[in-house]
Amino acid sequence: MQESSPTETPYTALGFYHKISQLRADTWNALKRDLGQLVRQEAGSPRARTLVKAIDVKLTRLEIIEDYHAFPSKEDFRHLWSLFDREEYSLLEKVVKRLVRALISESYRRRHVDLSETDGDAEDLETLDALNQLRRGHPASNSSAQPYFELLIVDNLSAQEEEVVREAFHNMRRPEDRFVYDVVTVRSFEDALIAVLVNPNIQACLIRYEFPYKSKYNLSALRNYLEGLSEQELENQSEAERSILLSSMIHELRPEIDQFLVTSGDVEATASRDIRHFNRIFYRETDYIEQHHTILRAIDNRYRTPFFDALREYSKKPTGVFHAMPISRGKSVTRSHWAGHMIDFYGINIFLAETSATSGGLDSLLQPYGPIKKAQEYAARAFGARQSFFVTNGTSTANKIVVQALVKPRDIVLIDRDCHKSHHYGMVLAGAHVSYLDSYPLHDYSMYGAVPLHEIKKTLLAYKRAGELDKVKMLLLTNCTFDGVVYNVRRVMEECLAIKPDLVFLWDEAWFAFAGFNPTYRPRTAMHAARTLCERYRSEAYREEYAAWKAEFDQLDPDDDAT
Amino acid sequence: MRIRTYATHSTHKTLTSLRQGSMIHVWDQDFRQKVEAPFHEAYMTHTSTSPNYQIIASLDVGRMQAEMEGFELVHAQVEAALSLREQLYTHPLLQKYFRVLINKDMVPLEYRQSGVDTFYDPVTGWNKMEEAWANDEFVVDPSRITIAIGATGIDGDTFKNEYLMNKYGIQINKTSRNTVLFMTNIGTTRGSIAYLLDVLIKLAKEFEARWEESSRPERKIIEHRVRSLTEELPPLPDFSRFHDAFRQCPDTPQGDIRRAYFLSYDEENTEYLRFDNGALQAAMRDGRDVVSASFVIPYPPGFPVLVPGQVVSEEILAFLQALDVTEIHGYRPELGLLVFTEEALVDPAAG
Numbered sequence: 063m064q065e066s067s068p069t070e071t072p073y074t075a076l077g078f079y080h081k082i083s084q085l086r087a088d089t090w091n092a093l094k095r096d097l098g099q100l101v102r103q104e105a106g107s108p109r110a111r112t113l114v115k116a117i118d119v120k121l122t123r124l125e126i127i128e129d130y131h132a133f134p135s136k137e138d139f140r141h142l143w144s145l146f147d148r149e150e151y152s153l154l155e156k157v158v159k160r161l162v163r164a165l166i167s168e169s170y171r172r173r174h175v176d177l178s179e180t181d182g183d184a185e186d187l188e189t190l191d192a193l194n195q196l197r198r199g200h201p202a203s204n205s206s207a208q209p210y211f212e213l214l215i216v217d218n219l220s221a222q223e224e225e226v227v228r229e230a231f232h233n234m235r236r237p238e239d240r241f242v243y244d245v246v247t248v249r250s251f252e253d254a255l256i257a258v259l260v261n262p263n264i265q266a267c268l269i270r271y272e273f274p275y276k277s278k279y280n281l282s283a284l285r286n287y288l289e290g291l292s293e294q295e296l297e298n299q300s301e302a303e304r305s306i307l308l309s310s311m312i313h314e315l316r317p318e319i320d321q322f323l324v325t326s327g328d329v330e331a332t333a334s335r336d337i338r339h340f341n342r343i344f345y346r347e348t349d350y351i352e353q354h355h356t357i358l359r360a361i362d363n364r365y366r367t368p369f370f371d372a373l374r375e376y377s378k379k380p381t382g383v384f385h386a387m388p389i390s391r392g393k394s395v396t397r398s399h400w401a402g403h404m405i406d407f408y409g410i411n412i413f414l415a416e417t418s419a420t421s422g423g424l425d426s427l428l429q430p431y432g433p434i435k436k437a438q439e440y441a442a443r444a445f446g447a448r449q450s451f452f453v454t455n456g457t458s459t460a461n462k463i464v465v466q467a468l469v470k471p472r473d474i475v476l477i478d479r480d481c482h483k484s485h486h487y488g489m490v491l492a493g494a495h496v497s498y499l500d501s502y503p504l505h506d507y508s509m510y511g512a513v514p515l516h517e518i519k520k521t522l523l524a525y526k527r528a529g530e531l532d533k534v535k536m537l538l539l540t541n542c543t544f545d546g547v548v549y550n551v552r553r554v555m556e557e558c559l560a561i562k563p564d565l566v567f568l569w570d571e572a573w574f575a576f577a578g579f580n581p582t583y584r585p586r587t588a589m590h591a592a593r594t595l596c597e598r599y600r601s602e603a604y605r606e607e608y609a610a611w612k613a614e615f616d617q618l619d620p621d622d623d624a625t
Numbered sequence: 626m627r628i629r630t631y632a633t634h635s636t637h638k639t640l641t642s643l644r645q646g647s648m649i650h651v652w653d654q655d656f657r658q659k660v661e662a663p664f665h666e667a668y669m670t671h672t673s674t675s676p677n678y679q680i681i682a683s684l685d686v687g688r689m690q691a692e693m694e695g696f697e698l699v700h701a702q703v704e705a706a707l708s709l710r711e712q713l714y715t716h717p718l719l720q721k722y723f724r725v726l727i728n729k730d731m732v733p734l735e736y737r738q739s740g741v742d743t744f745y746d747p748v749t750g751w752n753k754m755e756e757a758w759a760n761d762e763f764v765v766d767p768s769r770i771t772i773a774i775g776a777t778g779i780d781g782d783t784f785k786n787e788y789l790m791n792k793y794g795i796q797i798n799k800t801s802r803n804t805v806l807f808m809t810n811i812g813t814t815r816g817s818i819a820y821l822l823d824v825l826i827k828l829a830k831e832f833e834a835r836w837e838e839s840s841r842p843e844r845k846i847i848e849h850r851v852r853s854l855t856e857e858l859p860p861l862p863d864f865s866r867f868h869d870a871f872r873q874c875p876d877t878p879q880g881d882i883r884r885a886y887f888l889s890y891d892e893e894n895t896e897y898l899r900f901d902n903g904a905l906q907a908a909m910r911d912g913r914d915v916v917s918a919s920f921v922i923p924y925p926p927g928f929p930v931l932v933p934g935q936v937v938s939e940e941i942l943a944f945l946q947a948l949d950v951t952e953i954h955g956y957r958p959e960l961g962l963l964v965f966t967e968e969a970l971v972d973p974a975a976g
Contacts, residue, residue: 081707572635
């Protein structure tokens with residue numbers, strides 16, 4: 063037994079949330095290996111007994127993880143346990159093999175995998191999937207098929223009710239649907255949060271009726287997210303309040319998930335509350351057709367790519383070019399005796415999509431009104447901005463655009479000196495008066511860290527003392543740096559605004575676009591911090607707290623840098 | 626109080642997009658009233674009238690992908706990085722030559738309110754990350770892995786080109802004198818992590834063999850190189866100051882970089898001064914403020930040690946002299962530093 067393998071840790075599997083998907087894959091493979099060995103052992107031998115014990119441990123661990131996934135389903139797991147309990151190990155080995163193959167080749171995304179019966183045709187198809195995967199080296203993409211996702215239902219259902227609900231959603235499927243989905247059911251508040259963390263396939267969430275707070279598992283992974291929530295308080299809250307709180311927490315973890323509320327209570331009263339994270343409220347669960355279409359529509363709203371769609375549409379249209387660009391529609395290369403290898407290399411589509419036209423369903427980047435405008439609005443939604451703009455010549459240009467839009471000649475800009483080159487040139491172009499800030503150095507590694515907050519505040523206070531604070535326009539910092547040092551963006555903005563309430567911030571997040579899609583990273587992005595601060599300043603309580611603090615602050619000696 | 630925040634993203638660096646695909650994100654409560662019109666003008670100033678449609682389309686697809694599976698992909702990216710880190714933390718041979726910088730190496734204690742030294746604990750796993758990320762003034766993104774390679778006796782740039790790229794086809798970008806940076810991204814697979822580990826182990830074995838097979842004088846050379854890369858590092862210079870000719874206020878540090886930049890356009894305003902023959906130092910000893918007329922940017926580390934209008938300091942000279950890199954933008958070794966003549970600084974408004 064390789065008891066030393068990395069999956070063999072004595073801790074609750076979910077304590078390792080950061081590595082859950084690797085843990086999941088590794089444990090299934092280890093289980094398969096153990097079963098393979100077990101069926102070759104003599105029953106009852108010490109070796110066999112050790113293996114049976116190890117298999118029990120792995121099945122128990124996997125059951126926890128798979129509780130939050132649609133495949134294998136809870137019914138599948140009951141089947142595995144019954145085989146295990148009846149000591150039908152060779153059948154169990156077969157079923158687990160098939161299951162692992164379906165997970166790796168992602169068969170389950172394309173068709174229902176029923177593990178309880180041996181269906182020759184289904185197995186053939188799964189074998190085909192596995193072969194295809196072997197040929198490509200990776201599972202099929204979903205480019206032409208129906209993309210697959212999972213719907214999370216939060217409801218305190220019995221096992222039997224759960225099967226009925228799942229069946230009901232299965233029955234809604236139509237071949238012409240744009241997407242196909244399966245259902246994951248969880249029974250408590252905590253379980254819902256775990257599910258959205260460990261199962262990335264969840265794209266939509268239906269919160270229904272009453273559900274308890276506590277998960278049946280003890281999950282350290284959630285400790286940080288649940289801090290400050292009192293279980294008792296939650297148990298005492300009304301159904302609507304708890305649903306609303308759950309939705310806002312799901313939104314914090316994964317804002318992209320489309321959420322729906324099903325209520326049996328007073329739907330009008332609930333609807334009039336702050337339900338901004340729900341796309342829609344349904345009254346009672348009965349109307350599956352309505353729910354099905356609403357869910358598909360919501361997913362399509364994210365899946366759509368307005369400009370890419372328009373460009374593909376355009377490339378199919380026959381057009382005569384009496385305009386610039388001989389390369390558009392490939393005209394100058396298709397008939398060339400010499401340049402044909404360009405088409406051999408790139409294929410024809412890129413030339414069909416090359417045009418200088420802004421008509422014919424396309425749009426103008428400089429004055430967007432159609433698909434580019436839509437695409438930018440979607441980008442704003444995705445990155446949590448109020449407005450987003452595409453820039454097609456790199457972030458160097460993006461930086462110069464923002465600086466020029468906000469800074470007049472002789473405006474003072476506070477900027478970290480080891481920022482990207484484009485900022486220094488941007489300062490020259492804008493005619494800004496530059497106040498360089500020093501990052502803390504890491505002399506041992508010839509690297510810089512980032513600019514400490516006390517350095518920034520010291521500089522701002524120096525301007526305040528000199529009576530020049532009104533000339534300071536912008537603070538420009540790099541978040542994160544090339545080496546990965548990340549600011550506490552919210553705190554920097556909050557404390558600078560306390561000194562200068564009209565300061566503009568430009569965060570160069572050239573290396574940090576991905577950060578918006580992980581719940582640990584996201585709070586340290588500029589857009590998330592701006593939204594959080596905005597909401598805080600809006601709340602009445604904070605306004606008062608600030609007034610009191612300000613009164614105290616203004617009494618302090620401005621020469622004292624400790625403030 | 627108004628929240629006025631802007632962010633620029635190199636979408637193509639960390640998400641799906643063709644090169645040069647970038648975005649500007651705005652959360653400015655005053656945008657509509659105050660900024661929209663000048664923003665539009667600034668956008669027009671810098672944007673080509675023939676923008677590339679393929680880049681726009683790739684930004685559109687990249688956004689869609691991020692909204693559908695960004696969570697999954699970023700999670701996998703972090704997972705891959707954490708696995709790589711675990712191996713590097715624990716493998717005895719790798720530890721001998723490659724030391725991964727952890728949170729406490731890159732963030733001094735005063736900026737770590739949580740007191741978390743490292744996100745990883747061999748017993749409890751990666752359970753400290755959230756705590757540090759929620760509280761600290763600075764944190765390190767664990768998906769970027771900086772490795773100190775001083776113990777190999779090879780500098781970062783040589784290691785990147787001759788060892789990683791030429792020998793094993795591994796491409797990295799950022800190095801410092803004694804570090805190399807490995808970045809994971811949403812395309813990083815478990816297989817590519819395994820390959821990198823394999824290469825690092827091979828290299829470590831090579832360094833072991835090199836040491837074992839070396840003669841005594843050769844060992845002296847290696848030891849000398851290791852010492853120079855681990856102990857004798859030139860301290861990084863702070864920004865000195867703008868020369869008074871480019872300053873507006875004696876009590877505040879800001880300088881008119883634009884005026885300095887364009888002052889150098891007239892040849893008679895500038896001259897070259899060499900510091901390798903002591904001419905520049907002599908001028909400084911005579912009490913002259915030597916003022917740079919250009920950006921001087923060594924690669925690595927890639928930040929300007931001098932900007933137009935900045936006074937040359939002792940520390941900056943010491944740093945430039947100690948650098949062993951060949952690529953210094955804005956500096957021609959045969960001529961020296963481009964500086965302003967003393968006359969040019971008397972009445973720079975004429976520039």
